Amino acid sequence: MEGWKWIKVAILLCLLPFTTARDLKFNLMQKQQLPRYNHTLATIMVEYASAVYMSDLIGLFTWTCSRCNGLTKGFEMIDLIVDVQHCLQAFVGVASDLNAVVIAFRGTQENSLQNWIEDLFWKQLDLNYPGMDDAMVHHGFYTAYHNTSLRPVILSAIQEVNELYGDMQIMVTGHSMGGAMAAFCGLDLTVNFGYQNVQVMTFGQPRIGNAAFASYYSQFVPNTIRVTHDHDIVPHLPPYYYFFAKKTYHHFPREVWLYNIMYGNLVFKTEKVCDGSGEDPTCSRSVSGNSIADHLVYYGVEMGCDDESDNSCKIVMDARVAASATQDQLGNFIFTKNSSFSTLKMNGERVHLVDSS
Template sequence: GGGGVANGTVFDKEMAAFLLNHSRVTYCDDALVANWTCLICNSTSAMAGFRPYLVTGENKRHVFAYVGYSPERNMVISVFRGTMYLINWIQDLEYYKMDSKYGECGENSSDYGATKCMVHSGFYDDWLSVRDTVLIANRKALHDHPGASVYVTGHSLGGALAAFGALEISLMLQRKDVGCYTFGEPRVGNKYFAEFWGAWLPLGIRVVHSDDIVPHLPPRGNTMMLLTDFHHTKTEVWQEAGSDGNFTVCDDSGEDPACSDSIPQWDRSIEAHLWYLGLLMRCV
């Protein structure tokens, strides 16, 4: 399996590997990221040339992100850290509720009432805690490099934050060509949010490794309540187990029953969450 095309979504395995390494960098010590001296930071020439514009440092909500420019790829990249407290976080995710309106929907589209897009407040508040600095850094980097492409990435909780980041960068720029690659991302909002997200991010890719439990959380709910049931954004790319597992580009519903949703509840694992594209999602 290399890439694949579904519904106009092109999955670029090499791009995924590049952005995955950026997602791994976030697990390194803040200072190593700020100085760009971590091992992963210098593991390839494309990584080594990267120039950070912004490294937030952990804030009160334990959110950490960085934004920078890759000369080799002429790309502005925003990256968000996952959680270091994985077991506790996974237990909490089971009980997350859809409890926050997402107002951007109504302001930016006539098709979605502002009241219909809902998200989980924990993810949303985490995003809001770094929103302004991340958006300003993107603006500055694009001012310096006006022809650059724009990408956003993150693993785990970082994937949820990347979903908000990619959407709001797209809205700020009024562009629909922002790339977003997330790895082991949980569900962040309802179906209205997922559809609004997909309309602005037709190139969005959500990689799920094998039986990783996190993409199945918070649970979908089976109340058939479109407002309060969680629903994934498109387009899932399902990686089979193992470092060289094939990749399946799933349908654009966000919840393809033939992809990772086909795994029964009792077969989902935490271990698969820690490995993506054959690499450990830690600072190694």
């Protein structure tokens, strides 16, 4: 009889992780107001997430680049920030058709996407998120937004837009690591600065925190959509371990999974709006995350750098743009909308090259 007692105890201990995961999923789905997915809005935001990768800064700043002439026409750039030190890039501007401030982040390329992905397999939760009990996040992703040149310029630009245009909706986007920074930005604007009209939409975003963080995030930034694509490897990283629900990385909701259905020789593109758990087993988690190709295309839009000959991102500037930019002691550039940029054209001679690898 004594042996059976210990066996029962062992079974209960084994079931604890499952119970915790189920309870967390239930709590997440019950306590939040899940956002509605808008396909048209997603196809617009993905173009902003793609454009921020452009290395041609004059084309990007004047919004005349090759990726700036689609559904985002008429966008007015306010600030463009290039953090050369960390190979990061972001912009803030006004989209009159959306009546919103748009913030877009480009993730770091580091040496190569392959190396970055391999590194994510071994990343651990290593930072307590300030002011949130038990919430832990990825130190690198947190630092990329909070401790680089991007954040202060973005905050200043939002304040400037509000002074000029009044209180507008704020829409934050990014792809890959840029998606991770977009999420931290959305949370920062809501928790630390009291903005109530923040919407986040990311593409191919990795996990950035544990289950406690996902729960807090979903309460503060409920209007969030994470779009994943078929077998894209990055949303599967860092790995999710079902048996360690409190300690493992955990996605926050809401996911929209893009995938293909094969019927003979026909291919049907499908969009599945997932549940509110953040880890819906019928969405991207239902397939193996083993594709870099799926990571680089969303809604048919190319994501990543425009210079395919190099794994690192470079920036190309017209000499007049370089002369007009503000540069800090670390070599980072800040381009602010002013009258001097109104005369810049795409036919200027590009003579300034900076390797941000």
